[in-house]
Every structure is written in C-alpha cells, then in structure tokens.
Amino acid sequence: MxxxxxxxxxxxxxxxxxxxxxxxxxxxxxxxxxxxxxxxxxxxxxxxxxxxxxxxPDKEAMLVGLIMHETTGWAEALNQALAGIDDPVEQLRTYVREQLTLKAEFHFAPGPDLRRVLSAPTQARVREHVVLVEQILRRILARGIATGAFPEQELDVTLPLVIACLSGRGVPAGGPAREHAIAQTEAFVLRAVGAPELVLV
Missing domain, CATH: 1.10.10.60 (Homeodomain-like)
Structure with missing residues (x-):
C-alpha cells in the first residue's frame, strides 16, 4: 500500500x-x-x-493545474501586499513592484506563451483563471480614475499595455541594480497612466 x-x-x-x-x-x-x-x-x-x-488524466491537464495553482497564489500574494493601502497611486506602485518580485517566485502566473503548448479549449480555461490577476489591476486603475488620481482613459486599452510592460520586463537578481530597475519600471507605468508628480529613486 x-x-x-x-x-x-x-x-x-x-x-x-x-x-x-x-x-x-x-x-x-x-x-x-x-x-x-x-x-x-x-x-x-x-x-x-x-x-x-x-x-x-494527461500532461496538459497537469500543466493547467500547475498554472491555475500558481495564478491563485500570485493573486493572493498581490492582494496581501495591497491590503491597507488606500491611495491608488501607491496601490499601482505596489502592484508593479509585486509583479516584478513575484516573477522570481512563480513560474507560470499569470501565464507563459500558452499558444505553443496548450490546445485552444484549454487555453480558454486557463485564460479564465488568469483574469484573477488582471482584475486586481483593473480595480486599481478604475479607482484611480474615479478619484481623479489618474486621468480619464479607456481601461480596455490601458490594461493590456501595462500587463505587456510588466510581463516582458526582467530585472536583475539583486542589489542596487535590481532596486533601480524596479523603481524605473514603477515610474514608467505611473507616467504611462498619467499619475502626477513622480518621485524617481
């Protein structure tokens, strides 16, 4: 046994x-x-x-399980980091920093280029789960617009642009170079959504 x-x-x-x-x-x-x-x-x-x-039942199902497991963990980690932060600008700073930090801890959230390894129906299933992470960013941006922290803009345009920026951004493993890269990325994203008066590190 x-x-x-x-x-x-x-x-x-x-x-x-x-x-x-x-x-x-x-x-x-x-x-x-x-x-x-x-x-x-x-x-x-x-x-x-x-x-x-x-x-x-098969290897693809295991990969989907892994991606969903990591995406859930990724979303939970983001929500924990954002807990207690009310200012949308600081929320977005935190979101950016956490996204870049979590990439070193999670392999697949919010997802690799799945088109090469998963069938179309399975991609759709995974996509539903990945939206968990995107919804966090959407809430931050929507609140920022509603409170006047960010100017009016189309979220369906802004959201994928911010996600693409963070998904493709790699940062050094440690030291001052890492902190500088993260700070510059924060500044870039905040500037892109129209946040006022950025403080560069």
Missing part, C-alpha cells in the same frame, strides 16, 4: 499535487514542456506513476 503523505487523505492528495507541480516546473525549466513525460514527472516527484493518473 502506498505511503500516505501527511496526516489525512486530503493532506496526502494536496501534498502529492504540490510534489507533482514542483517536479513539472523543474523539468519544464530543464528541457521544455514538449520533452517532458508523465513518467519523468512521477519519478522526480517521488510518487508512483499510477498516482499521477489519480490526479491528472
């Missing part, structure tokens, strides 16, 4: 899923999604291959 991980069957299932997600992330980083097999994921995770099929 397989060894139970954790104090209960529910905890066992959750811990197994987390092991599988970690293994899949590592293997994708090493050789890309297409080259990874479920057998390799099971071996790396330290679970039996049959255990994999108790959670996911």
């Amino acid at each position: 397989p060894k139970i991980i954790g104090a209960s069957l529910r905890e066992h299932r959750e811990q197994t899923r987390l092991r599988l997600f970690a293994a899949l992330s590592e293997l994708i980083g090493e050789r890309g999604f297409d080259a990874v097999t479920l057998s390799e994921v099971a071996t790396r995770a330290g679970v039996g291959r049959t255990a994999v099929y108790n959670h996911f």
Whole structure:
C-alpha cells in the first residue's frame, strides 16, 4: 500500500499535487514542456506513476493545474501586499513592484506563451483563471480614475499595455541594480497612466 503523505487523505492528495507541480516546473525549466513525460514527472516527484493518473488524466491537464495553482497564489500574494493601502497611486506602485518580485517566485502566473503548448479549449480555461490577476489591476486603475488620481482613459486599452510592460520586463537578481530597475519600471507605468508628480529613486 502506498505511503500516505501527511496526516489525512486530503493532506496526502494536496501534498502529492504540490510534489507533482514542483517536479513539472523543474523539468519544464530543464528541457521544455514538449520533452517532458508523465513518467519523468512521477519519478522526480517521488510518487508512483499510477498516482499521477489519480490526479491528472494527461500532461496538459497537469500543466493547467500547475498554472491555475500558481495564478491563485500570485493573486493572493498581490492582494496581501495591497491590503491597507488606500491611495491608488501607491496601490499601482505596489502592484508593479509585486509583479516584478513575484516573477522570481512563480513560474507560470499569470501565464507563459500558452499558444505553443496548450490546445485552444484549454487555453480558454486557463485564460479564465488568469483574469484573477488582471482584475486586481483593473480595480486599481478604475479607482484611480474615479478619484481623479489618474486621468480619464479607456481601461480596455490601458490594461493590456501595462500587463505587456510588466510581463516582458526582467530585472536583475539583486542589489542596487535590481532596486533601480524596479523603481524605473514603477515610474514608467505611473507616467504611462498619467499619475502626477513622480518621485524617481
């Protein structure tokens, strides 16, 4: 009988899923999604291959599970960082900083270029989950416009532009160069949405 991980069957299932997600992330980083097999994921995770099929019917479903898991964690981390901040300008600064910081902690949220690895129906499912992160930014911008912190603008135009800026932005791993890059990115985004009187670091 397989060894139970954790104090209960529910905890066992959750811990197994987390092991599988970690293994899949590592293997994708090493050789890309297409080259990874479920057998390799099971071996790396330290679970039996049959255990994999108790959670996911195929490799694509596991990737979707990983992306959704990380996107949820990403959104929760953003909301925690924003808790207690009322000023929309400071909210946007925090959003930008957290997005750049979280990219080092999460592999797939709010999502890689999925067109190359997922079918169209699956992309649609993932897209619904990714909206969690985008809605946080939409709320910040909408509140900024409503309070006069940002000038009137079309959110459906501004939102994807800010997301594209942050998605494509890499920052140094540490030190003064990292802080400078993050500060400059904050300033760029705030200037782009029309925030007043920026203080550059």
